[in-house]
Amino acid sequence: MGKKKMTPEQEQYKKLEQKHELKRPVLKNCLKAFLVGGTICLIGQAVSYFYMYFFHFTEQTAGNPTVATMIFFSMLLTGFGVYDHIGQFAGAGSAVPITGFGNSVISAAIEHRTEGFVLGVGGNMFKLAGSVILFGVFSAFAVALIKTLLIMWGVL
Amino acid sequence: MLAMFFWAFIIGGLICVVGQLMFDVGRMTPGHTMSTLVVVGAILGGFGVYEPLIDFAGAGATIPITSFGNSLVNGALQEADQHGLVGVLTGMFEITSSGISAAVVFSFIGALLFKSKG
Numbered sequence: 001m002g003k004k005k006m007t008p009e010q011e012q013y014k015k016l017e018q019k020h021e022l023k024r025p026v027l028k029n030c031l032k033a034f035l036v037g038g039t040i041c042l043i044g045q046a047v048s049y050f051y052m053y054f055f056h057f058t059e060q061t062a063g064n065p066t067v068a069t070m071i072f073f074s075m076l077l078t079g080f081g082v083y084d085h086i087g088q089f090a091g092a093g094s095a096v097p098i099t100g101f102g103n104s105v106i107s108a109a110i111e112h113r114t115e116g117f118v119l120g121v122g123g124n125m126f127k128l129a130g131s132v133i134l135f136g137v138f139s140a141f142a143v144a145l146i147k148t149l150l151i152m153w154g155v156l
Numbered sequence: 157m158l159a160m161f162f163w164a165f166i167i168g169g170l171i172c173v174v175g176q177l178m179f180d181v182g183r184m185t186p187g188h189t190m191s192t193l194v195v196v197g198a199i200l201g202g203f204g205v206y207e208p209l210i211d212f213a214g215a216g217a218t219i220p221i222t223s224f225g226n227s228l229v230n231g232a233l234q235e236a237d238q239h240g241l242v243g244v245l246t247g248m249f250e251i252t253s254s255g256i257s258a259a260v261v262f263s264f265i266g267a268l269l270f271k272s273k274g
Contacts (some may be wrong), residue, residue, distance in 0.1 A: 030176045032176075033172040033173055033175065034176075036172070037169045037172025037220070038216075039165070041169070041216045042168070042215075044215030045164040046161075047215070059211060059214065060210060064251065066219070067254055068255065070219060071259055072258065074262075078266065091179055093169075093172045093176065095189070096171060096174075096175040096220050098223075101224070102262070105259045106259075106263040106267075108263075109267040110263075110271070113271070113272060114272070125260070131187050132187075134191075135191040135192075139225065140198045140201075140225060141232070141248065143229050144233050147202055148240075149241075
């Protein structure tokens with residue numbers, strides 16, 4: 001289906017709409033996202049150091065338990081309704097870190113609880129995070145397949 | 157150690173700014189933004205650029221969602237190194253297993269403990 005040609009009235013309306021549309025404060029939003037996102041990563045770094053000093057993980061492997069811990073924090077904040085407020089303030093600053101991924105799974109689970117545990121919680125848990133897993137896994141599959149084939153053929 | 161905290165803050169913050177620009181300038185939904193960032197992370201991981209970033213910025217690189225794509229690729233490549241092409245499938249979730257399991261387990265606990273306010 002191609003785009004329909006707009007009548008003059010529709011074009012006029014579109015211009016009017018654009019004139020009255022609220023300008024997004026891009027710079028301010030970016031600053032908020034930077035501060036909140038940076039702070040979440042700062043907390044993550046503190047958790048990483050905790051695992052490196054007390055459980056002998058290395059710089060590279062400390063990421064795994066850190067991610068799990070951050071998702072645990074995200075569960076508590078989501079459950080008490082705090083994460084939504086952070087999200088309204090920070091935009092991408094709270095969505096891009098792994099806590100945002102955790103928040104999307106956990107909030108879907110809590111929200112659909114009234115529909116029962118099997119069809120509600122189980123069926124809707126990955127409603128929002130599913131696309132992240134789908135595109136992550138598929139692109140990782142393509143990238144890893146190409147790289148493995150190139151290595152096998154002696155190109156790399 | 158203090159330098160590490162500093163770079164974690166800066167790099168993590170900058171990745172979030174990229175996400176915010178995709179929201180505001182690219183007019184993308186959060187779902188589209190996160191999916192795109194994961195794909196970007198997977199491609200960077202394939203070129204071997206992401207690991208040095210983790211060495212440099214620590215949690216600033218492991219906490220943003222891009223590291224999910226990177227970990228998927230690395231898990232697949234590690235297993236492929238030992239078992240050939242099948243390893244791409246068997247090793248896929250090797251590293252990211254902690255994130256996925258944590259999300260599943262904690263969200264079930266969350267659903268048991270909390271009631272929705274909506």
